[in-house]
Amino acid sequence: xxxxxRHLLGLEGVPAAEITSILDTAASFKEISERDIKKVPALRxxxxxxxxxxxxxxxxxxxxxAAKRLSADTVNISASTSSAxxxxxxxxxxxxxxxxxxxxxVVRHPASGACHLLxxxxxxxxxxxxxxxxxxxxxxxxxxxTIREHLGRLEGLTVxxxxxxxxxxxxxxxxxxxxxxxxxxxxxxxxTLVPRDLAAFGAELHTELAAGVRDADVVMxxxxxxERQGANFFPTLDEYSQYFCLTEEAVRLAVADGPYSVIMxxxxxxxxVRMALLYLLVARSKGEESGETAAEMIGxxxxxxxxxxxxx
Amino acid sequence: xxxxxxIAGGTVVDPVAGKxxxxxxxxxxxxxxxxFSPGAGGAESDTVMxxxxxxxxxxxxxxxxxxxxxxxxxxxxxxxxVAAALAGGxxxxxxxxxxxxxxxxxxxxxxxxxxxxxxxxxxxxxxxxLSAGMKGERLAEIGEMYRAGIVAVxxxxxxxxxxxxxxxxxxxxxMFGLPVIxxxxxxxxxxxxxxxxxxxxxxLGLHGIPAAAEEVMMARDIALTDLTGGRLxxxxxxxxxxxxxxxxxxxRGLAVTAEVTPHHLFLTEEAVAGYGTNAKMAPPLxxxxxxEALRAALADGTIDALATDHAPHHHDxxxxxxxxxxxxxxxLETALPLALRLVADGVLDLPALVARMTVxxxxxxxxxxxxxxxxxxxxxxxxxxxxxxxxxxxTFRSKGxxxxxxxxxxxxxxxxxxxxxxxxxxxxxxxxxALRSAAS
Numbered sequence: 001x002x003x004x005x006r007h008l009l010g011l012e013g014v015p016a017a018e019i020t021s022i023l024d025t026a027a028s029f030k031e032i033s034e035r036d037i038k039k040v041p042a043l044r045x046x047x048x049x050x051x052x053x054x055x056x057x058x059x060x061x062x063x064x065x066a067a068k069r070l071s072a073d074t075v076n077i078s079a080s081t082s083s084a085x086x087x088x089x090x091x092x093x094x095x096x097x098x099x100x101x102x103x104x105x106v107v108r109h110p111a112s113g114a115c116h117l118l119x120x121x122x123x124x125x126x127x128x129x130x131x132x133x134x135x136x137x138x139x140x141x142x143x144x145x146t147i148r149e150h151l152g153r154l155e156g157l158t159v160x161x162x163x164x165x166x167x168x169x170x171x172x173x174x175x176x177x178x179x180x181x182x183x184x185x186x187x188x189x190x191x192t193l194v195p196r197d198l199a200a201f202g203a204e205l206h207t208e209l210a211a212g213v214r215d216a217d218v219v220m221x222x223x224x225x226x227e228r229q230g231a232n233f234f235p236t237l238d239e240y241s242q243y244f245c246l247t248e249e250a251v252r253l254a255v256a257d258g259p260y261s262v263i264m265x266x267x268x269x270x271x272x273v274r275m276a277l278l279y280l281l282v283a284r285s286k287g288e289e290s291g292e293t294a295a296e297m298i299g300x301x302x303x304x305x306x307x308x309x310x311x312x
Numbered sequence: 313x314x315x316x317x318x319i320a321g322g323t324v325v326d327p328v329a330g331k332x333x334x335x336x337x338x339x340x341x342x343x344x345x346x347x348f349s350p351g352a353g354g355a356e357s358d359t360v361m362x363x364x365x366x367x368x369x370x371x372x373x374x375x376x377x378x379x380x381x382x383x384x385x386x387x388x389x390x391x392x393x394v395a396a397a398l399a400g401g402x403x404x405x406x407x408x409x410x411x412x413x414x415x416x417x418x419x420x421x422x423x424x425x426x427x428x429x430x431x432x433x434x435x436x437x438x439x440x441x442l443s444a445g446m447k448g449e450r451l452a453e454i455g456e457m458y459r460a461g462i463v464a465v466x467x468x469x470x471x472x473x474x475x476x477x478x479x480x481x482x483x484x485x486x487m488f489g490l491p492v493i494x495x496x497x498x499x500x501x502x503x504x505x506x507x508x509x510x511x512x513x514x515x516l517g518l519h520g521i522p523a524a525a526e527e528v529m530m531a532r533d534i535a536l537t538d539l540t541g542g543r544l545x546x547x548x549x550x551x552x553x554x555x556x557x558x559x560x561x562x563x564r565g566l567a568v569t570a571e572v573t574p575h576h577l578f579l580t581e582e583a584v585a586g587y588g589t590n591a592k593m594a595p596p597l598x599x600x601x602x603x604e605a606l607r608a609a610l611a612d613g614t615i616d617a618l619a620t621d622h623a624p625h626h627h628d629x630x631x632x633x634x635x636x637x638x639x640x641x642x643x644l645e646t647a648l649p650l651a652l653r654l655v656a657d658g659v660l661d662l663p664a665l666v667a668r669m670t671v672x673x674x675x676x677x678x679x680x681x682x683x684x685x686x687x688x689x690x691x692x693x694x695x696x697x698x699x700x701x702x703x704x705x706x707t708f709r710s711k712g713x714x715x716x717x718x719x720x721x722x723x724x725x726x727x728x729x730x731x732x733x734x735x736x737x738x739x740x741x742x743x744x745x746a747l748r749s750a751a752s
Binding site (some may be wrong): 090117133134169195197 | 519
């Protein structure tokens with residue numbers, strides 16, 4: 001199925017087939033990062049702006065590398081150096097950036113919906129790199145790619161997400177995408193952080209860690225942000241950890257064939273997923289016009305692999 | 313030299329009698345003479361104003377508007393607010409105290425009244441602040457403002473968290489017979505919230521305000537009304553739970569009244585999807601269940617008044633991230649057609665609806681408005697119930713363009729408005745110029 005999204009504002013409402021096409025494209029791009037010359041000309045002459053209103057090392061670097069491996073020019077704008085501190089509104093910034101004719105803008109912002117606001121003011125695709133407590137779609141997509149690589153599928157899995165669901169944009173994006181692809185999602189945590197209304201999204205809610213992770217195929221642990229302390233979502237971090245930190249016992253309940261962490265796989269997959277999205281959102285329209293296929297757009301993949309002995 | 317005008321051929325809606333029937337309304341100078349059967353009211357010498365095909369209502373009363381002057385003239389002035397009111401069919405307005413400076417003194421009250429006199433057109437009734445500076449700490453000089461002309465007190469926009477202060481306000485104002493208008497929202501429960509708490513807020517990652525934030529405050533203030541014998545008026549009721557509390561308070565015979573806004577009768581929290589900031593207001597839009605309860609309460613009189621909470625803001629205050637956007641929407645120019653839609657939907661009949669927009673609020677505030685009684689001020693609103701039009705904010709008389717109803721197809725609107733017998737708004741095709749001279 002063709003990828004039809006104009007922006008990536010979130011994963012809510014994105015059809016399963018389109019999510020799968022992002023993951024397939026990302027999987028096909030992984031080998032580019034294994035080459036000696038880690039660059040294809042797909043986005044040559046394109047400008048990608050990374051507009052970050054929150055500090056981020058991993059996500060921003062991942063987006064920047066992804067854009068560069070596709071030969072795009074990248075510009076990084078962070079809130080501390082931008083006009084935000086001088087009182088320029090996000091809409092003003094959007095109009096200014098629009099005048100510079102970017103081909104995509106990657107946005108991280110502390111306010112939910114900031115990407116929607118930007119999308120109303122610019123003509124290029126907006127890629128949400130995390131907006132407030134709303135969504136963080138690229139993080140969820142790299143989670144999905146990692147799960148699919150390890151377990152071979154997404155349909156029919158049981159995924160437990162543990163922790164501060166209320167404030168987590170990663171949890172929201174994962175919930176929407178996993179549900180769309182046919183996984184069962186369990187949300188685990190104290191009722192203050194796992195509100196009852198979340199059941200409306202088709203998730204199972206658990207307040208007991210052991211029950212929440214029992215026989216789960218995947219367990220995602222969300223960190224508790226420091227600013228949640230003292231806001232009465234839980235009494236103390238110490239007490240929270242007694243109830244919701246993953247013990248060996250809990251891990252044994254969850255994973256039959258031995259626990260393993262996949263954090264490093266996720267970092268690698270993050271670059272591939274972001275390359276795929278930039279490609280699908282930016283290069284695809286040009287490719288369709290000229291009749292080029294994805295394989296042609298990513299250039300001399302086969303010759304390079306032959307020259308380097310096909311490490312991928 | 314008296315001048316008599318007959319408004320003839322229309323359907324006269326009398327909200328006090330609860331009737332809508334063909335009739336003629338006779339005006340002498342600035343007063344109503346009375347309502348007569350068709351053809352019976354006029355004399356040879358009278359000027360005739362043809363109201364064929366129109367509804368003739370007592371001038372509409374909006375007991376809750378923000379006119380922004382003094383201090384926020386970039387959002388609205390008394391003159392632009394009045395112009396918007398007339399275009400919406402309103403002849404009497406009560407304006408809230410959250411100006412800059414706050415209307416917490418006789419001097420500011422007098423300034424507002426003077427600006428309204430200069431603006432002309434609709435009648436403007438200031439509401440005084442409950443607390444000095446609307447800080448929620450100590451009573452404002454309510455007696456001085458009463459002498460200057462306030463019709464109620466309210467810290468609208470800043471709920472009074474101090475129950476002791478609220479108790480004293482209810483007690484003290486009873487000396488003047490002034491109602492205390494309350495914006496019910498518990499600041500601790502609502503802290504950080506920007507929309508209704510529930511599924512949509514979770515989906516959008518926005519912090520929610522639970523219905524209980526309104527209901528706990530209302531329960532408190534009903535108990536304080538019982539304690540003090542004061543008069544409580546609850547502004548912009550938004551939840552089904554609040555309706556139940558109101559119903560109970562009224563059954564117990566307490567002096568509790570309430571209003572609801574058109575947006576709370578027509579929109580739910582789902583209007584926030586897409587982060588449209590014109591769906592951001594306080595109290596927030598709730599759920600379909602709440603809308604149903606509010607409609608039923610308006611119909612059965614548990615809610616006494618329809619009021620707009622007209623809250624104009626500058627474009628720049630709305631074109632920002634949802635959580636940073638100003639609260640509130642304009643309402644003066646869309647309230648009447650939305651209200652007529654309630655009649656079309658069978659929620660309540662036309663006389664009952666008109667009562668909620670005239671005599672209902674007028675009685676709460678003690679205004680000489682909202683009836684067709686002989687001797688009443690000749691404030692009348694003529695409505696074309698068939699006029700079809702589309703809401704386009706750029707055509708508003710208000711400076712505020714922040715409407716959640718942009719693009720809605722409406723049926724019915726005010727086409728002529730008289731205040732004190734003077735034709736102050738006329739949008740009837742073809743006849744405008746002739747009648748303007750006839751009635752002035």
